[in-house]
Amino acid sequence: MIRLSDIIMLSYKGLTEKKARALLTIIGVAIGPLAITMIYGVTSSYSDYIVNQIQGLGQNLVIVTPSQGYKLSERDLDRIKGLDHVVSAAPFYSTQGYLGGRPTDTVFVYAVDPDFLLKAITSLEVLEGTPPTQADVGKGMIGYDIAYDDNGHRVYSPGDVVSVTVYVSNSNGVSARRLNIMVSAVLAKYGGALFLNPDKSIFVPFNSARLLMGASDWSGILVLVDSPTNVDEVAREISDLLGNNANVISFVGIARIASSITSAVNFMTFAASLSAFAVAVAGIASTMITSVMERTREIGVMKAIGFTDTQVVVLTLFEGILMSLIGGAIGIAGGVVGAFQLASRGLTISSGEFFKVTIRTAPKFTPGLIGGVIGLTILVGVLGSILPAYRAAKIPPAEALRYE
Amino acid sequence: MSYIVELRDVWKVYKTGDIETPALRGVDLRVAKGEFVAIMGPSGSGKSTLLNMIGLLDKPTRGDVILAGKDVSRLSSREMAFYRNYLIGFVFQRFNLIGRFSVMENVELPLVARGVPRGERERMVLEALKMVGGEEEWLRKKPTQLSGGQQQRVAIARAIVGKPVILLADEPTGNLDRASARVVMETFKMLNEKGLTVITVTHDPEVANCSHVIYVIRDGRIVDVKPPVKDRCIASMGVV
Incomplete structure (x- = not known):
């Protein structure tokens, strides 16, 4: 051999x-x-x-956004909340802006119930401070990359005020509006920047959208489902409910x-x-x-x-x-x-x-x-x-x- | 008397379409153990075919080939390879050394086929090479770095390294000058004296005269058996 x-x-x-x-x-x-x-x-x-x-953004989450020309309403929100397997639902408003007077320093601003947000996206963690309540109009949570610069030096702490210019879309078109938001909490480093970039975002209570920015239309509704296995079913029911008036997406589906x-x-x-x-x-x-x-x-x-x-x-x-x-x-x-x-x-x-x-x-x-x-x-x-x-x-x- | 090689009425017929060409026509041959046999004859007489039959490189169309008491005429190709490896050593006219291999790698080939471990192979190769008058420094050389006579000695070392009982040589001096031919035949005689049975095919009477017996073959038949002229053996003659 x-x-x-x-x-x-x-x-x-x-x-x-x-x-x-x-x-x-x-x-x-x-x-x-x-x-x-x-x-x-x-x-x-x-x-x-x-x-x-x-998946990190929430496997139990369904997002409903309005189709062009349709406005989501309290009635839609109530109907969604009434569906089986829906734990809770909250409207949100989102826009883009920039910090201070530097248009290149882009940030995202989300107006959403902070309590709901932290429940829905469990990977979001508060590093320091206390999240604002729905009543804390004018306060917000800021992402890690806003609180710290590229070299890791602190720029904002809880209690500081962040000046941000946002673009607001309403019936008169798009206008820029300057906001001063008091930092109530800083979020831990999230990493990644796909679909949602929490590190470069400011989260304010939902009422801030109307009271501070003058925005009347919702960007969408976030829906929290009891289990990832029921996400498809809930998404289908919302689609049936709203028909062509809304787009329904789930992170699991994406x-x-x-x-x-x-x-x-x-x-x-x-x-x-x-x-x-x-x-x-x-x-x-x-x-x-x-x-x-x-x-x-x-x-x-x-x-x-x-x-x-x-x-x-x-x-x-x-x-x-x-x-x-x-x-x-x-x-x-x-x-x-x-x-x-x-x-x-x-x-x-x-x-x-x-x-x-x-x-x-x-x-x-x-x-x-x-x-x-x-x-x-x-x-x-x-x-x-x-x-x-x-x-x-x-x-x-x-x-x-x-x-x- | 027992024979190491025995051919009984061996025929070999080559077929090309409907045309049959007999190369051997009922050859009977007996070679005793330790004998030195020369086979002579003109080109196309069937000498090499006869050697191929003995060396299990080809099968007879009819008749029996018996090696070391066993009928080997109808063995499978695997069994034939086994017998070639253990019983037979081949020496060719053109040496047939493999150019990309070193001398060591050429000589050890039969042992590689047998699965002998490397260390033992090196010992056996050196022993075989020394037996044919080769030098240790040749081992790392390529065959082309040696003279024709040296290459043939390497080929003989390859033939005997596995300690066969029969050495078959097909025109072993055909490509050599007289001096190298003489060295090769001296080596054959020495190996024969040590007990190895040698069967050589040759055109050269001075090579044939080194044997114990000369068989003359013509048209596929053995037509004459004669004793050699001992003083006309190239191995016992001076270099011209």
Whole structure:
């Protein structure tokens, strides 16, 4: 029984005989693993990031926003509160503004019942101070990145006043309004900036929207459901209730959509990479068939000195597998480098001017991904060399020794 | 008397379409253990085919090939490989060393097929190489860095490294100058004196004369058996 170390040595020696040809084949093999590793690494990390962010915002939460031209009312709110599985519901108003006189220092202002908000988004934590009550008009909770500058130095503490200019939309159009909000609490660092960026937000009691900003229309209604498993049902009932007058979204639903989009992208990547793998199989087959033909006499000698047909098959197969494994390793390494390069550019998600977020996250390489790519690579080697190996095994030794 | 090689009415017929070309026509041959046999004949007479039958590189169309008392004419290819590895050593006219391998790697090949551990292989390779007059410093060299005579000695070392009982040589001096041919035949004689059965195919009478008996083959039949002219053996003649 031939030893594994000898199989590796003989196969490696086989590759070194025609270095340029082997190198070109290896490069051909590397393309598939490179594409899969790079794209899967990046898309899975984005997918995880998006799903985690969305789920972190509250798996029990449903958001109802009015369609263009419709105004949500107290009646809508009462009807929603009356639905099964709805724990509570609260209207909210949101807008964008900037701190002090610096229009580049963008912040988001949300007017919502603070008590409801902290219950609905459990990942929001108060770092210092006390959240305002609904009656505390003029007070607010500020995000960590407002309370602290980029170097971590404190800018605002509880009791300080934050001056913010907000854009308010009403029946007369959009107007800018300057607000002075007393900081009652500072929120802990939240991280992430998808859909909601608490670190750059100011949360004020809902009444502030009308009393301080003069806003009369609600931006939407937040609905807290008793369990994530009932979110879909509640969302469907609200849709039935309000018809085309409102858009109903749940973070769980968005997470599911994000996940399925990523799965679709991954599937398309996989399908495209299969073409690269098919080309690699052809490349290895061509190289190995040529190699077997060139080595016909040598195969005859090996058989004459006692190598069995099976050993010849194993050696030929292993040479192909070794070639594809080297290609796979190069491809995976290149894919990792490429994924970091791609990820460093970030993924920008935008929706008009109001919403623009760039996700920067390290690519994710799971053992499953790397194992799968290696498995596919080995399969390429086997498929590419099986026919040449069979041909090599079937060469009659006496004939092979006469081969010129 | 028991024979190490026995061929009984061996026929080999090659078929190309409907055309049949007999290469061997009922050959009977018996070689005793420790004998040195030369097979001579013109080109196309069936010498190499006969050697292929003995060396289990080919199967007879008819007849029996018996090696070391076992009928090997109808073995599976796996069993034939096993017998080739353990019983037989081959030496070819063109050395047939593998160019990308070092001398060490070439000589150890039969042991690799057998699964012998590396340490033991190194010892056996060195022993075989020394037996054929090779030098340890050749081990790391590539075959092309050696002369023709040295390469043939490496090929002989490869043939004997697995301690076979039969050494088969197909025109072993055909690619060598007289001096190298003489060294090779001296090596064969020495190995034969140590008990190895040697069967060589040759055109060269001075090579054939180094054997104990010469079989002459023509048109696939053994037509003559004659004793060698001992003083015309290349191994006992001075270098010209």
